Amino acid sequence: MNIVVLVKQVPDSGADRNLRTDDNTVDRGSANNVINEMDEYAIEEALKIKEAHGGEVTILTMGPDRATESIRKALSMGPDKAVHVVDDALHGSCAVATSKVLAAALGQLNADLVLCGSESTDGRVQVMPHMLAERLGIAALTGARKLTVDGATLTVERQTEEGYEVVTASTPAIVSVWDTINEPRYPSFKGIMAAKKKPVQTLSLADLGVAANEVGFDGATSAVVEHSKRPPRSGGVKVTDEGSGGTQLVEFLATEKFV
Amino acid sequence: MSEVLVVVEATAEFGVKKVTLEMLTLARELGSPSAVVLGGAGAAEALAGKLGEYGAEKIYAAEGDEIDGYLVAPKATVVADLVKRVQPAAVLLASSQEGKEIAARLAVKLDNGILTDVVGLSADGTATQVAFAGSTIVKSKVTRGLPLVTVRPNSVNPTPAAASASVEQLTVAVTDSDKLAKVVDRVAEQKGSRPELTEAGVVVSGGRGVGNADNFKLVEELADLLGGAVGASRAAVDSGFYPHQFQVGQTGKTVSPQLYVALGISGAIQHRAGMQTSKTIVAVNKDGEAPIFELADFGVVGDLFKIVPQAAEEIRKRK
Numbered sequence: 001m002n003i004v005v006l007v008k009q010v011p012d013s014g015a016d017r018n019l020r021t022d023d024n025t026v027d028r029g030s031a032n033n034v035i036n037e038m039d040e041y042a043i044e045e046a047l048k049i050k051e052a053h054g055g056e057v058t059i060l061t062m063g064p065d066r067a068t069e070s071i072r073k074a075l076s077m078g079p080d081k082a083v084h085v086v087d088d089a090l091h092g093s094c095a096v097a098t099s100k101v102l103a104a105a106l107g108q109l110n111a112d113l114v115l116c117g118s119e120s121t122d123g124r125v126q127v128m129p130h131m132l133a134e135r136l137g138i139a140a141l142t143g144a145r146k147l148t149v150d151g152a153t154l155t156v157e158r159q160t161e162e163g164y165e166v167v168t169a170s171t172p173a174i175v176s177v178w179d180t181i182n183e184p185r186y187p188s189f190k191g192i193m194a195a196k197k198k199p200v201q202t203l204s205l206a207d208l209g210v211a212a213n214e215v216g217f218d219g220a221t222s223a224v225v226e227h228s229k230r231p232p233r234s235g236g237v238k239v240t241d242e243g244s245g246g247t248q249l250v251e252f253l254a255t256e257k258f259v
Numbered sequence: 260m261s262e263v264l265v266v267v268e269a270t271a272e273f274g275v276k277k278v279t280l281e282m283l284t285l286a287r288e289l290g291s292p293s294a295v296v297l298g299g300a301g302a303a304e305a306l307a308g309k310l311g312e313y314g315a316e317k318i319y320a321a322e323g324d325e326i327d328g329y330l331v332a333p334k335a336t337v338v339a340d341l342v343k344r345v346q347p348a349a350v351l352l353a354s355s356q357e358g359k360e361i362a363a364r365l366a367v368k369l370d371n372g373i374l375t376d377v378v379g380l381s382a383d384g385t386a387t388q389v390a391f392a393g394s395t396i397v398k399s400k401v402t403r404g405l406p407l408v409t410v411r412p413n414s415v416n417p418t419p420a421a422a423s424a425s426v427e428q429l430t431v432a433v434t435d436s437d438k439l440a441k442v443v444d445r446v447a448e449q450k451g452s453r454p455e456l457t458e459a460g461v462v463v464s465g466g467r468g469v470g471n472a473d474n475f476k477l478v479e480e481l482a483d484l485l486g487g488a489v490g491a492s493r494a495a496v497d498s499g500f501y502p503h504q505f506q507v508g509q510t511g512k513t514v515s516p517q518l519y520v521a522l523g524i525s526g527a528i529q530h531r532a533g534m535q536t537s538k539t540i541v542a543v544n545k546d547g548e549a550p551i552f553e554l555a556d557f558g559v560v561g562d563l564f565k566i567v568p569q570a571a572e573e574i575r576k577r578k
């Protein structure tokens with residue numbers, strides 16, 4: 001099975017993150033940049049499917065030059081190769097334009113199965129699988145906590161608010177996964193060494209047949225007008241329990257009319 | 260006045276979800292609200308009363324197995340056709356997984372911008388969003404097409420405005436490519452009387468400090484006394500104390516209730532990302548240096564196994 005895993009480089013969600021003041025895009029210079037955590041689960045799932053059914057795993061990333069670090073990191077877990085879509089004109093692209101570029105890249109990769117994380121930890125927008133499915137005319141099975149592959153049939157168990165749903169589709173399809181689906185492996189020393197030699201193909205917008213004015217700020221379908229830091233919450237009252245902490249807590253709730 | 264389409268979220272158990280009423284309230288600022296019900300046969304009829312009560316002037320209904328038996332693609336097709344026909348001033352959906360997914364497909368079908376996790380919307384279409392674990396406030400606009408936004412639950416106060424909603428059944432004309440992801444089973448889990456986590460006015464969450472799955476009864480007891488939902492930190496979920504669908508945080512649900520009670524939760528950024536915009540925050544933790552206290556309007560440093568039962572007893576006394 002030919003599997004492509006979408007990997008996004010994001011600013012570390014554990015660090016202080018900001019939007020840039022000059023062009024309102026995510027500031028990728030101030031925080032550590034890492035693989036979107038959810039994508040590691042997608043990589044793990046791809047590797048497990050390859051181990052069981054054979055095939056090839058390709059990482060697909062759209063991002064600036066520095067995303068190479070995350071691509072090598074992803075490859076060190078075990079995928080075979082990577083494709084990096086990189087082009088200066090992409091800076092400032094909205095989700096709709098991003099989906100256009102990724103769909104064009106996927107069109108060249110002939111994937112049976114596209115895997116991705118359920119959301120990225122920076123935008124948390126959760127729209128990419130369905131945008132890609134819409135463009136490619138393939139099924140999107142989102143939010144999988146379990147994925148079974150039987151020949152060309154995919155079966156997914158997905159969490160809903162009421163319980164879970166079982167959903168099936170035939171390949172080609174795109175599946176997004178939650179962090180409950182598996183436990184991603186740590187790259188081995190051998191894996192890290194091997195990743196340095198794995199092929200990483202770079203593709204420009206011209207290679208994909210996408211015009212520069214369809215992406216970036218020129219092609220954006222939405223714009224940030226302004227942004228500001230939310231004032232930090234000022235800590236309130238902190239008491240140490242000396243036998244009446246529970247009662248004090250309820251007294252506070254009562255003054256706030258919750259009790 | 261132009262129509263504003265509000266794509267209804269509802270459950271079989273609780274009917275129209277609160278976020279839908281919030282969207283109808285927001286929609287009234289932008290035009291004349293029209294509710295769009297997408298579901299099984301008879302869905303619109305059951306919801307019409309409530310939708311009218313909150314200002315829906317019209318209800319569009321697309322019902323049946325063609326809609327309900329597949330993941331969101333057929334729903335997006337129906338809404339896209341409707342948008343082309345009525346040329347609304349805006350389209351509002353809930354910022355739930357399904358709402359975002361329908362919106363995603365609409366954005367591509369209509370070549371239209373999309374804004375998600377919106378907490379406020381002004382009459383000119385400028386949306387307010389909260390980004391980066393609640394640390395950044397963003398104002399943004401759709402610059403191509405109509406305002407297509409998904410609204411985060413608990414963003415606005417739903418206010419009634421009676422309207423007499425008439426139901427119009429839509430012809431469902433979905434294509435084979437909308438029927439690629441087939442729902443073969445729906446299994447209900449953990450049904451209970453507690454409110455849904457993202458919509459609840461009160462959320463009581465437990466973390467690693469709760470110690471084990473059995474002790475979560477304490478968290479549930481306090482939640483029930485306060486009429487709230489139960490949440491859990493990632494540490495608690497990863498340790499198997501509580502099911503994943505109740506996880507609050509960066510990789511779980513985002514909640515913004517009137518009151519958030521954090522029990523035995525240290526307040527790592529992972530967790531703060533999901534609850535930082537709660538109106539009032541109360542914390543109990545044995546570590547006085549825990550970062551959760553930086554957020555808490557009221558914090559108690561001490562043993563939650565002493566403090567929570569005492570608090571529960573005190574609430575009972577006051578009832």
